Amino acid sequence: MSDVTEGDGTKTEPYKAISPEILYSRYFLIGGLVFLCCSLALFASAAWLAIQTNQQLPSFVMAAINQSGSESVTTNDRMLNVLASVGGVFMAPLLCLIAGFMCSFLGIRLLKTSGAAATHVIAPQDYGLLGPAIAGGNSSAIDQFIRLSSLSGATGTFTKVGLTGLPLATIVLTLILAILGIFNAQFFDLAKLTLGAFLGSFVQRQAEVAAAKPPA
Template identity: 40%
Template structure:
């Protein structure tokens, strides 16, 4: 029994280590940026993105390391938590108890699917934003960031793409809701016969 819990402790310790490394990297970035803005003389900003990236290579590298370490730490902590989690928590037992006693698989399947929804995709699934609506949301955000970051004439073209993908998101989201309503109405009418 002692050996069974040892990997969980190792995963937790590794996860916390990665989170601490991430926090230290973020603190170093804040210190470097404050030191540069307060103590050192202001350097003129370069007009191109490539030169700006060259000037900020240190903080950008630390930012990349911090983000990767935070994601790894979160993943390790979640996997350590999932290993020690009960199949059906005691608080959720009244939700599925009657379905188990009656032998109905539908509510049990729905409960298991809901419990399995974790992470980013699980959160979007819980919100009902999957497939095409999720893709259009992502594209809308990407085009928005590009139009904000762009300083030349292409920014208006990316702003138009942002408006287009936002309209596509609204259309696909509404269409998905209409189809869900039709299928639920159809099931209700078939169940009433």
């Protein structure tokens, strides 16, 4: 398609309609992200409901025992009533968990359909660069390429600031335990332990880096 020349001599590129394949791919991508966000919300709801139910479980069990405490009710019927009551209490978090898995499955499938979740060990645009290095057995060039590739994306952001491995894992675990501690104070003790582990690993890493530097 040729360019369109304006009256003042400037050339402008004509309007190109978006192909149906690209349009449908965008729809699949948006749908996949929406389903994944819904799955995260459902998993969080299931965790919150499970914590609340676990705290109130003794009262539910006692209420079920009192309701089936009639002398005409046999022991087996009483146990069935208690089990049915407990199962009904945990039904809400279980349904949220099942719905979360379904939403995550659909979201991943939509992302794969859109091409956003396509996995390539080597990106197609890097074939020409890595092909000769792999064929020639140049391990140094391959190692340098892997190091440079790891500096992109979310992982690369943490790598640039020096947070990798155990420090990064302990930070994530500390944040998760701190959020859970809002609903149950016992998780705060675990968060303190993981925070101490993070500080210890971070100080150790800084000491190793300082020891590796040559003296001035």
